[in-house]
Amino acid sequence: MNLSRTRPLRPSLRRRLLLVLLVPVGVLLLLDALLTYGVALSYANRVHDRDLSDDAVTLATMVGNEQFGSDVAPQARFLLEYDPEGRGYFNVSSARHGLLAGNERLPEPPRAPAIGAAPTLYDLQMAKHTLRAATVRVAMRSDPGDSLVVTVAETLHDRHRQAREILLLAIVMQTLLIACVLSLVWFGVGRGLRVLDPLTARLAARNNELTPIDGPDVPLEIRPLTRTIDALFARLRGMLTLHDRFIADAAHQLRTPLTGLSLHVEHAIANPQPETVADALLHIQRLVRRAARTSAQLLALTRAQAPSLETGECTLLDLARFIPEAVADRVHEAIRAGVDLGYEGSDQPLFVLGDAASLLDLLDNLIDNAVRYAGRGSTVTVRLAARADGGASLSVEDNGPGVPAELLPRLSERFFRVAGNNEEGSGLGLAIVQRIAERHHAEAVYRPGEPRGLCVEVRFPAAPTGPAQPA
Structure with missing residues (x-):
């Protein structure tokens, strides 16, 4: 059984920058897709509404020139009923004779159009389908007292299909553009991080130096880090200075009592008479107290010289x-x-x-x-x-x-x-x-x-x- 643990992934500035860029770019791509689809659907609706209005006007013109009692001419019926996918609907009704022709009975618009006015466009619901309809009213030439109401409707399938086609074309181009941008970003991040190379080389070339590392070649974004490191170096220099000063002070102050201790010990060894030894011990005691006091004061001075x-x-x-x-x-x-x-x-x-x-x-x-x-x-x-x-x-x-x-x-x-x-x-x-x-x-x-x-x-x-x- 393999007991080795997976090493944790080390933080990477390059990876973090790319992640910070990729997430917003992905969100922007999604928002752009929604916006593109909305714009494409709006464009398709305008085109189809215009065509639907033209069909209603053309049909009304053809029917209004005919003389008939209860039906429309075969050419007009062919125009109305021709839809290979069966998504077209129409109604032709007379003010006097009622419904003359149609493949479905379509609801009338909320407000009846005036004779000769522009077609009225509206949405209606029939069965499970939402339809877009255009209604136009024209006068009958054969019967000036009568008028015809022509309504042409279609499902929204073609509109959504055209919007999806436009969206797919836009998404492909935008994806390619984003891929190119990310490639440039990847290259730019790598190229931009090279500005740290002089600082890295300068630090690698140091031995025991604690001088500041900040310089004119340090980028502005890295300067807070270099200033923090310089402040740390300054504190370390201060501590090392205190350390060196303490050693120098201790050597300076303890040299005299230690020399005296050595002399009195040698004197007692050279002349081991009781009175000589007693006198040497008294001097040694005094020197030891002096050395202890000096050591205590040196430590107190070192504490006092520490940072504020x-x-x-x-x-x-x-x-x-x-x-x-x-x-x-x-x-x-x-x-x-x-x-x-x-x-x-x-x-x-x-x-x-x-x-x-x-x-x-x-x-x-x-x-x-x-x-x-x-x-x-x-x-x-x-x-x-x-x-x-x-x-x-x-x-x-x-x-x-x-x-x-x-x-x-x-x-x-x-x-x-x-x-x-x-x-x-x-x-x-x-x-x-x-x-x-x-x-x-x-x-x-x-x-x-x-x-x-x-x-x-x-x-x-x-x-x-x-x-x-x-x-």
């Missing part, structure tokens, strides 16, 4: 509740460092649209930077206030040594540290703050503290109204 937050990742955060809780978690650490950490803010709700984890990283880095560089015995104050435009202002201010005014613009640079500062650090804290602020469409401002020290203020825009729920 999507709306679905953001929630409405009440900073008046979120910030005090986060500050409270850092109080014990500040006490151990000999720093007075405090909070000033309103109890009124103050909402911003953001990501809680990112904002917690922002606040932690601000507090950590202030506690680390302000020094023991200093004061660090976290302030939260509403802004006039409906946004929020979050600031962390210390009364430490501060930063020279000319160096304030460089505080957001990666690995930048003020010269003469002996505190350990990676120079990434405020860079992380800057990137997180940018992701939240906020502005980070660096200015001297009052009366001294450093104040870092993050100005958040007003939270937009929408379906987001407060967190």
